[in-house]
Amino acid sequence: MERTSSSSSAARGAWRDGAVTYLHLLFYIAISSGQIFFNKWVLSSKEINFPYPVALTLLHMVFSSVVCFTITKVFKIVKIEEGMTTDIYISSVIPIGAMFAMTLWLGNSAYLYISVAFAQMLKAIMPVAVFLLGAAFGLEEMSCKMLAIMSVISVGVIVASVGEITISWVGVVYQMGGVVAEALRLIFIEIFLKKKGVRLNLISMMYYVSPCSALCLFIPWLFLEKPKMDESVSWNFPPFTLFLNCMCTFILNLSVFLVISRTSALTARVTGVVRDWTVVLLSAAIFADTQLTFINIIGYAIAIAGVVAYNNHKLKVKPQGNEPQGTDNKVNPGSPQDVETSSISTKEAS
Numbered sequence: 001m002e003r004t005s006s007s008s009s010a011a012r013g014a015w016r017d018g019a020v021t022y023l024h025l026l027f028y029i030a031i032s033s034g035q036i037f038f039n040k041w042v043l044s045s046k047e048i049n050f051p052y053p054v055a056l057t058l059l060h061m062v063f064s065s066v067v068c069f070t071i072t073k074v075f076k077i078v079k080i081e082e083g084m085t086t087d088i089y090i091s092s093v094i095p096i097g098a099m100f101a102m103t104l105w106l107g108n109s110a111y112l113y114i115s116v117a118f119a120q121m122l123k124a125i126m127p128v129a130v131f132l133l134g135a136a137f138g139l140e141e142m143s144c145k146m147l148a149i150m151s152v153i154s155v156g157v158i159v160a161s162v163g164e165i166t167i168s169w170v171g172v173v174y175q176m177g178g179v180v181a182e183a184l185r186l187i188f189i190e191i192f193l194k195k196k197g198v199r200l201n202l203i204s205m206m207y208y209v210s211p212c213s214a215l216c217l218f219i220p221w222l223f224l225e226k227p228k229m230d231e232s233v234s235w236n237f238p239p240f241t242l243f244l245n246c247m248c249t250f251i252l253n254l255s256v257f258l259v260i261s262r263t264s265a266l267t268a269r270v271t272g273v274v275r276d277w278t279v280v281l282l283s284a285a286i287f288a289d290t291q292l293t294f295i296n297i298i299g300y301a302i303a304i305a306g307v308v309a310y311n312n313h314k315l316k317v318k319p320q321g322n323e324p325q326g327t328d329n330k331v332n333p334g335s336p337q338d339v340e341t342s343s344i345s346t347k348e349a350s
Helices: 001-044 053-074 086-110 116-123 126-136 144-162 170-194 202-231 239-262 263-288 294-317 336-344
Strands: none
Touching: 001 053, 001 116, 001 239, 001 263, 053 086, 053 202, 053 239, 086 116, 086 170, 086 202, 116 144, 116 170, 116 263, 116 294, 116 336, 126 144, 126 170, 126 294, 144 294, 263 294
16 A cells, blocks of 8 residues: 555656646746747837837847846846956856847847747748857867758758848848857857856856947947837837846747756757747737748758757757766756846847
């Protein structure tokens, strides 16, 4: 009877643990998809009339800086790891923050010209940019398999672009610029981890990067958007909507960490693919500027197949020396891999 009772309790515990894990995954898909739609609505909504992507991104970074400072310095809920020096901040954190600012700025700007669905399709080219830039920086090795995967992704994105009914090349340039900036950010993070030897958890990384990104965004906002905002009296950004938008962005960044700490890097990557498909399909139903064609879907499916192959290959060749056996690449809070949560998803907050 005791064995039966123990087995029953273990089964209930496993079921409960699995249910909590799936709730984390569903929450991540919901918050990441919702934030993309939220930003699109804020930038294109006639009610708010706030077509200022630099200003929106600047507000996100200022909010993140304030929250991280409050968490770490006021309430001291999270401790900032030691090891950050002026030299490391200038040579590593500033480039990462600058590229993060560029990613957010250009990615959000693209929503003014192209649909959410088409923007997601263009983002599928990210592994190609990361691989080519990584090879240029000596972080990646050329191989026939990787070149084949890159070719599949590129062909898929090209096919999806050909199937786009109304294409804005300005929006495409913005989105591709955001992809390159994000790829550079990931490269700089890898250099930061490998060569500088500094290990940070997610909150610590955001604590250092967010103010730098805010400063990098303040300069273009001051010269590019502030004059337009001063001239225009029609925009209206209610404080509650602003707070909710900024809070959702911050929670999104934390949700990436929660997914990986609860599951694994592989699960997070697969969940990201599911999220991308969810965004593409839902955007067709929500936004009037989204018209999916059969060629769109076929091209995006080809690109996603390449992305899945790329993620699978990267996880197989990733060094496992620091990971205990049987953890399925699971990341524990405060571990050296914590900073990798910022590179699992490509431009979540834009």
